Structure formats: C-alpha cells, structure tokens
Amino acid sequence: MHEFELIKNYFQKLSKKSPSALNLNDDVFFDKKNRLAVSVDTYVEGNHFIDFQKPELVIKKIIRSSISDLICKGVLPKYYFVSGSGNKKSFSKSNLSKISKSLNREQNRYNILLGGGDTVFSNKLSFTITSIGFSKDIIYRNKGKVNDDIYVSGNLGDSYLGLLVLQKKIKLNNILNKYFTTQYFMPDIKLELANELKNFANTSIDISDGLLADLDKLINNQKLSYKLNLKNIPISNNLKKVLKLKNLSKINFISRGDDYQVLFTASKVKAGIIKRISSRLGVKITKIGIIQNKPLKSLIIDHNNAVITLKNKGYLHKF
Amino acid sequence: MHEFELIKNYFQKLSKKSPSALNLNDDVFFDKKNRLAVSVDTYVEGNHFIDFQKPELVIKKIIRSSISDLICKGVLPKYYFVSGSGNKKSFSKSNLSKISKSLNREQNRYNILLGGGDTVFSNKLSFTITSIGFSKDIIYRNKGKVNDDIYVSGNLGDSYLGLLVLQKKIKLNNILNKYFTTQYFMPDIKLELANELKNFANTSIDISDGLLADLDKLINNQKLSYKLNLKNIPISNNLKKVLKLKNLSKINFISRGDDYQVLFTASKVKAGIIKRISSRLGVKITKIGIIQNKPLKSLIIDHNNAVITLKNKGYLHKF
Numbered sequence: 146m147h148e149f150e151l152i153k154n155y156f157q158k159l160s161k162k163s164p165s166a167l168n169l170n171d172d173v174f175f176d177k178k179n180r181l182a183v184s185v186d187t188y189v190e191g192n193h194f195i196d197f198q199k200p201e202l203v204i205k206k207i208i209r210s211s212i213s214d215l216i217c218k219g220v221l222p223k224y225y226f227v228s229g230s231g232n233k234k235s236f237s238k239s240n241l242s243k244i245s246k247s248l249n250r251e252q253n254r255y256n257i258l259l260g261g262g263d264t265v266f267s268n269k270l271s272f273t274i275t276s277i278g279f280s281k282d283i284i285y286r287n288k289g290k291v292n293d294d295i296y297v298s299g300n301l302g303d304s305y306l307g308l309l310v311l312q313k314k315i316k317l318n319n320i321l322n323k324y325f326t327t328q329y330f331m332p333d334i335k336l337e338l339a340n341e342l343k344n345f346a347n348t349s350i351d352i353s354d355g356l357l358a359d360l361d362k363l364i365n366n367q368k369l370s371y372k373l374n375l376k377n378i379p380i381s382n383n384l385k386k387v388l389k390l391k392n393l394s395k396i397n398f399i400s401r402g403d404d405y406q407v408l409f410t411a412s413k414v415k416a417g418i419i420k421r422i423s424s425r426l427g428v429k430i431t432k433i434g435i436i437q438n439k440p441l442k443s444l445i446i447d448h449n450n451a452v453i454t455l456k457n458k459g460y461l462h463k464f
Numbered sequence: 465m466h467e468f469e470l471i472k473n474y475f476q477k478l479s480k481k482s483p484s485a486l487n488l489n490d491d492v493f494f495d496k497k498n499r500l501a502v503s504v505d506t507y508v509e510g511n512h513f514i515d516f517q518k519p520e521l522v523i524k525k526i527i528r529s530s531i532s533d534l535i536c537k538g539v540l541p542k543y544y545f546v547s548g549s550g551n552k553k554s555f556s557k558s559n560l561s562k563i564s565k566s567l568n569r570e571q572n573r574y575n576i577l578l579g580g581g582d583t584v585f586s587n588k589l590s591f592t593i594t595s596i597g598f599s600k601d602i603i604y605r606n607k608g609k610v611n612d613d614i615y616v617s618g619n620l621g622d623s624y625l626g627l628l629v630l631q632k633k634i635k636l637n638n639i640l641n642k643y644f645t646t647q648y649f650m651p652d653i654k655l656e657l658a659n660e661l662k663n664f665a666n667t668s669i670d671i672s673d674g675l676l677a678d679l680d681k682l683i684n685n686q687k688l689s690y691k692l693n694l695k696n697i698p699i700s701n702n703l704k705k706v707l708k709l710k711n712l713s714k715i716n717f718i719s720r721g722d723d724y725q726v727l728f729t730a731s732k733v734k735a736g737i738i739k740r741i742s743s744r745l746g747v748k749i750t751k752i753g754i755i756q757n758k759p760l761k762s763l764i765i766d767h768n769n770a771v772i773t774l775k776n777k778g779y780l781h782k783f
Contacts (some may be wrong), residue, residue, distance in 0.1 A: 146555075146557075148583060151555070151560065151583055152583075154560070155560040155561065155563070155564040156564065156578060156581075158564070158568070159564065159567050159568055159571060159577075159578040160577065160578045160579070160580075162577055163543065163577035163578065163579065165543070165577075165579060166543075166577065166578060166579050166580055169578075169580060173580070174543070174545070174579040174580040176543075179498070179499070179500070179598055180498070181498070181500060181596075183543075183545065183579060183580065183594070183596070184580075185545045185547050185580055185581050185582055185592075185594055186547070186582050187547045187548075187549055187582045187584045187592065188584075189549055189584050189585070189586045192584065192585055192586065193584070224482065224484070224485075224493070224495070224502075226493070226502065226504045226594070228504050228505070228506045228592045229506075230506055230508055230588075230590055236465075236470070238465075241470065241473070241474040242474065244474065245474040245475065245477070245478065248478050249477070249478055252478060258478075258479065258481055258482035258484075258485065259475060259478040259479045259482065259485060259488075260479070260482065260484060260485050260493040260502060261479075261485055261488060261492070261493040261502065261503075261504055262475075262504050263504055263505050263506045263592070264467060264470055264471075265506045265507075265508050265511065265512070265590075266508070266511055267508045267511065267588055267590060268588065269549075269586055269587065269588030269590075271549055271584075271586060271588075271590065273504075273506065273547045273582070273592035275502070275504055275545070275594045277500075277502070279498055
C-alpha cells in the first residue's frame with residue numbers, strides 16, 4: 146500500500162473536524178488561530194539513513210530534513226523535539242556526545258532550540274523529530290495556478306550522488322567524494338527563504354522524495370499538470386563534471402530526492418521580485434518550467450524539445 | 465545510564481536558552497507566550513507494550529498515556545500526532561482499520577483531533593505520539609511546599625495486575641481477568657481534572673513509572689521528602705479481593721507504574737475545595753501523605769506506623 150492510500154483510507158477521516166490538519170495532505174499541520182505550524186517525521190536506520198557510523202552527520206541530516214518542511218511553507222522553525230529509540234551501542238557515551246555537539250551546531254546555525262523529546266530502548270535505531278514554528282500564515286499545497294512559473298532553490302542531485310558514493314556504487318576522487326557525501330549529510334537548506342516565500346509563491350513544497358514525485362504532490366488535488374525543461378533544472382558544477390566524466394544522464398539524477406530544496410510556483414508577474422530577492426539573499430532560485438491545464442499531460446522535455454519518459458519519479462513510501 | 469543522567473549530561477545544555485523546555489525536567493514543554501504545551505513520547509513493542517495482537521487496545525493505551533502528560537499539568541489536550549514505524553504485518557489493512565476505529569473512539573471520548581504524523585517501514589514496531597494543548601499556564605514540577613498534602617486521583621495497581629495477567633504470571637477468573645486487562649489497556653485517565661487542578665494543586669505529575677518513582681521526580685530539585693500512609697493509598701475493590709485471595713501484599717502493587725493517575729500536592733487549606741470538586745466531578749481524589757523537609761527521609765509507613773522498606777520504586781528507564 147502506498148502511503149497516500151494509507152492516509153486516505155484510514156486516517157483522513159480522523160482529521161476531518163480539524164481544518165488545521167489540512168486533510169493530512171500537506172507537509173505540515175497549521176493551526177491559524179494559534180499561529181502554530183508542526184511537522185512530524187520519523188527516520189529509521191537502513192531506510193532513511195544507511196547506518197549510524199557517523200552519528201554527528203546523521204543527526205544533522207534528519208534535523209535539516211525536518212525543519213525543511215517548515216521552511217518551505219514560509220515558517221521559521223523555532224523548536225524541535227527529538228525522540229530517539231536505540232540500543233546501548235547507538236546511544237553510547239561517545240555517540241551521545243557527538244549527537245549533542247552536532248545538535249548544538251545546528252541550533253546555532255538555524256536558530257532553533259531543543260524543546261524536549263524522549264529516549265527509549267530498542268534494538269532498531271530510529272528518530273522522530275517534531276519541529277514547531279509560529280507564523281500568521283503559511284503557503285499551502287494545491288494553490289498553483291495555470292501558467293505559473295515553476296521554481297526550485299539551490300541545486301538538485303548532489304545528495305543522491307553522495308548516497309551512491311556512500312553505497313560504493315560509484316567511485317570518485319577524494320575531493321568529489323567529500324563534496325557529495327557532505328551534500329548528502331548536510332543538505333544546504335534555505336532558511337533565508339522562509340520569511341520571503343510569501344512575497345511571491347502561490348504554493349510550495351520541499352523536495353524530499355524527488356523533484357517529480359514532489360511536484361505531483363504539490364498539485365495532487367488540482368486539475369493541473371506541469372512542463373519542465375530538463376536543461377533548466379539546476380545542478381552543481383561538480384555534478385556536471387561527474388556526469389561528463391562517467392557518461393551519465395542528467396535525467397537520472399534530478400528526481401531522486403533528499404534534496405531539501407524549496408519547490409514553488411509563482412505568477413509570471415513575480416519574476417522580477419524573485420530575481421531581486423534571490424540576488425539580495427544570495428540564494429540561487431531557478432525557473433524550471435510552467436504549470437499547465439489538464440488534459441495536457443505532465444512532461445519533461447530535453448534540449449531538443451523531445452519528451453523524456455521516466456521510469457522512476459522518485460521515492461514512493463510503500464508498505 | 466539512567467534516562468535522567470542522559471538528559472543531564474547530553475541534552476540539558478541544548479535547552480538552556482529555551483525556558484519553555486523547563487530544563488528538560490518536567491513532563492511537558494510549555495511556551496507561555498504562545499500558550500503552547502507539548503508532550504512527546506515513544507512506545508516500543510516488547511518494552512512499552514507486550515505485542516500487537518490487539519492493535520485497537522495498544523493504540524488506546526498509548527494515546528491515553530500521552531495525553532495524560534498534558535492533563536496532569538492542567539492542560540486540555542487538543543491535537544495529537546501519530547508517527548508509526550512498522551512492517552506490512554503490523555500495518556495490515558485489518559490492523560489499520562482497527563487502529564483507525566480505535567483512534568476515532570478516543571477522539572470522541574477525549575475531544576482530541578488527529579493533527580498529522582508519519583508512517584514508515586521498520587521491522588521493529590514503535591509509535592511516537594506528540595500531544596499538544598493550549599493553556600495560559602501549567603502546573604510545574606518542583607513547586608511542592610513543606611506540609612503540603614499529597615493526593616492521587618483514581619486507584620493504583622490495577623494496570624500492573626492486568627500486566628501480570630497478560631504475562632500469564634497470575635491466574636484469575638474470567639471476570640477479574642477482563643477487569644484488570646481492561647485497566648491495563650484503557651487507563652481511566654481523568655480529563656475532567658485538567659481544568660480544575662490549577663484551583664488547588666501546587667505541583668503535579670502523572671503516574672507512569674510508579675507512585676514512588678514519580679513522587680521522587682516531582683520533588684527532584686527540592687530539599688523535600690515525603691511521608692506516605694500505605695493504608696490510605698487507594699486501590700480498587702477488585703484489587704483488594706485479589707490481594708486477599710492470593711495472599712499478596714498491597715505494597716508490591718501500588719508503585720509499579722502505568723497507572724496514569726494524577727499525583728499532586730496541595731496546601732492544607734485546599735482540603736475543602738478538593739473534596740467539593742472531587743464530589744462534583746465524580747472523580748476519586750485521595751490524600752495519601754504529606755510533604756516534609758529534608759533531612760527527614762522519604763518514607764512509607766504501614767498501619768502500625770512501621771516504616772516499610774521497598775526494593776522497587778517503580779520503572780527506571782535505563783540504557
């Protein structure tokens with residue numbers, strides 16, 4: 146069963162009296178009256194992270210992944226709660242010390258504070274992170290409009306290549322290895338955007354499952370589709386270098402997930418303000434396509450205007 | 465390592481800039497400015513619940529255990545978030561349907577709403593519940609005063625006997641089996657008290673780890689001790705019956721945890737109002753002892769005024 150079926154069949158009805166749950170079809174919970182935004186995510190060893198050999202890096206990744214959900218909705222994260230399940234080895238003094246130092250650095254970098262949590266014994270290591278922020282309003286899913294431009298922050302694909310390096314599925318020189326694994330463990334999330342997005346975005350989501358999978362989610366209740374230009378999808382110079390070196394296709398790297406960049410749509414008249422804010426913040430924001438009306442199909446075209454067929458749109462949570 | 469050492473050594477410093485985290489030494493997080501109270505708890509199969517043969521009952525127990533943390537601080541729970549990790553068997557259609565129905569009943573009973581959550585694949589079953597409520601103020605730990613009376617709501621020990629029945633460590637007739645296992649799975653938490661506690665309680669906690677363990681926690685930063693009268697500690701008629709029948713000692717049943725009753729202290733002048741509110745709500749509230757000054761030792765006395773020595777104060781979370 147896919148996660149969305151599970152939510153639809155068993156849990157949506159439980160949230161129907163609570164408008165704040167947004168029908169369980171958004172990235173966050175938002176109680177407008179109390180100005181409260183909440184995001185809850187669980188990360189399991191072997192699934193969301195490979196192993197716990199570098200606790201300090203795993204912790205950074207999951208904290209950033211969690212607050213990314215708030216940031217992409219235009220909410221500055223304020224508190225986070227960590228609930229960790231693990232055994233004596235996972236929570237050894239040495240590991241706890243690394244986790245604590247790593248959390249401290251993330252707190253300073255993103256101006257967040259530990260609110261609480263829980264620690265329990267389990268032979269399977271997992272963490273649930275609850276992130277909280279306060280905001281008058283948020284940017285919702287399913288608010289894109291026909292002819293909106295589609296934008297993405299930062300670069301895509303670096304994290305996926307980092308994963309391939311860690312899984313020893315690809316071999317690079319030490320400098321590139323370091324670059325990509327760092328991108329995997331420490332996604333370059335765009336805190337600066339949280340306060341600005343509301344000035345131009347109609348709808349937004351962060352890219353955790355993959356560009357196309359998350360774009361589908363962004364408009365999943367609307368009669369809309371998208372058209373993307375592969376050549377405009379931003380990738381790093383290092384990724385360009387590797388694609389060339391190893392004769393790999395860009396299309397196989399831009400929708401693999403774990404990017405934690407902001408994906409949003411905006412009216413064409415906002416192009417100027419987006420350019421100015423991008424430049425002022427020093428945050429790369431790239432126009433990658435447009436929103437269309439159905440029955441036009443969602444598609445992605447290459448530099449010859451040919452439609453690309455994709456086998457894999459990203460990560461689908463399944464049971 | 466005990467949980468409190470783990471918190472003290474590795475996590476307290478991360479919360480020091482956040483008064484709302486209450487130094488990670490309370491049952492909840494409370495942001496006074498935003499009127500927000502949060503409780504996060506993780507429940508692992510084989511540790512916090514025996515197995516998942518009756519998902520509908522396990523879910524009730526963990527939801528009640530979670531909102532109990534808010535209720536005992538004088539906060540009405542409003543939203544809950546469920547993050548479940550499990551495999552295909554745990555989250556089969558039949559189990560999901562039972563979980564959904566059970567959550568629906570709890571929502572109606574306690575006037576709470578599903579806010580969101582997460583579902584992830586893992587071979588080890590666990591749930592993290594985040595409960596949220598809004599309140600102007602809460603009742604804190606470590607605010608007891610010398611000569612305060614110590615009170616407890618409801619009865620203690622039924623849940624522990626239910627656990628013994630489920631573990632097949634004790635055999636009773638069907639009616640008693642049913643009674644105690646029901647008390648184990650569906651603790652009789654006192655939602656009605658949430659709005660009243662602030663009228664009389666100086667300090668409070670819920671009993672999850674055991675009467676004495678939680679009483680120790682309630683005053684753990686104070687130079688205080690307690691004196692309890694065993695004969696006044698409330699137990700059900702059914703438990704009295706079993707103790708007699710099996711020739712068991714009351715003392716071995718009143719501090720085993722999982723009771724989810726409210727434990728609080730109040731000034732002696734509040735005795736009248738407590739009696740009236742107890743009577744009006746139909747909620748049993750029993751005075752079980754008093755708060756003393758150190759160096760007087762914490763102790764519990766039997767009906768002959770003899771001091772009882774206890775081997776086990778309750779459940780200590782350890783790594």
